[in-house]
Amino acid sequence: MDAEDMGCYGLQVTKPGLRTVFVSAVAMVDADGRVLMAERPEGKSMAGLWEFPGGKVEAGETPEVTLVRELHEELGIDITESCLAPFTFASHSYEDFHLFMPLYLCRVWKGEPHGKEGQKLKWVYPHKMVDLRMPGADVPLIAMLRDFLG
Numbered sequence: 001m002d003a004e005d006m007g008c009y010g011l012q013v014t015k016p017g018l019r020t021v022f023v024s025a026v027a028m029v030d031a032d033g034r035v036l037m038a039e040r041p042e043g044k045s046m047a048g049l050w051e052f053p054g055g056k057v058e059a060g061e062t063p064e065v066t067l068v069r070e071l072h073e074e075l076g077i078d079i080t081e082s083c084l085a086p087f088t089f090a091s092h093s094y095e096d097f098h099l100f101m102p103l104y105l106c107r108v109w110k111g112e113p114h115g116k117e118g119q120k121l122k123w124v125y126p127h128k129m130v131d132l133r134m135p136g137a138d139v140p141l142i143a144m145l146r147d148f149l150g
């Protein structure tokens with residue numbers, strides 16, 4: 001079977017030379033099956049869009065280490081690497097970079113998440129996520145969360 005048989009019509013979606021940015025993100029799931037979403041603050045790219053907590057993977061970090069650091073810095077909570085279950089990933093071309101973003105699931109953490117950098121937070125049922133404005137990369141992840149969490 002070739003690519004065309006599989007519904008891939010040779011469309012070039014990735015611009016040559018686009019740099020790939022490696023970001024690690026997490027769907028934190030509460031006891032009701034809701035997922036924690038954070039609003040990107042004013043002054044940042046994609047301000048006002050709702051995203052999964054996380055951030056860029058820095059040199060020398062694994063994506064799990066990035067999340068332990070980011071959740072502490074951004075939300076004031078502590079997680080352990082062993083509570084991060086790999087779930088899916090986004091691979092998406094924006095105008096000026098390509099995003100590669102593993103998404104983990106986490107159900108256990110210590111502390112009460114709060115927006116330490118002033119960002120708004122909300123707990124959202126996966127079937128309600130379509131009502132949120134989210135970055136383009138995140139849109140395909142919604143259906144996967146809905147299938148998995150209901």
Ligand SMILES: Nc1nc2c([nH]c(=O)n2[C@H]2C[C@H](O)[C@@H](COP(=O)(O)OP(=O)(O)OP(=O)(O)O)O2)c(=O)[nH]1
Pocket residue numbers: 023024025044045046050051052053054055056099135136137138
């Ligand atoms: N944390 C997170 N970032 C996401 C998601 N979806 C998505 O496209 N991104 C993008 C937005 C940013 O370009 C990048 C994450 O960068 P960051 O949060 O560490 O840093 P930043 O806002 O300062 O990034 P930037 O202004 O330099 O773009 O990934 C998501 O669900 N969660």
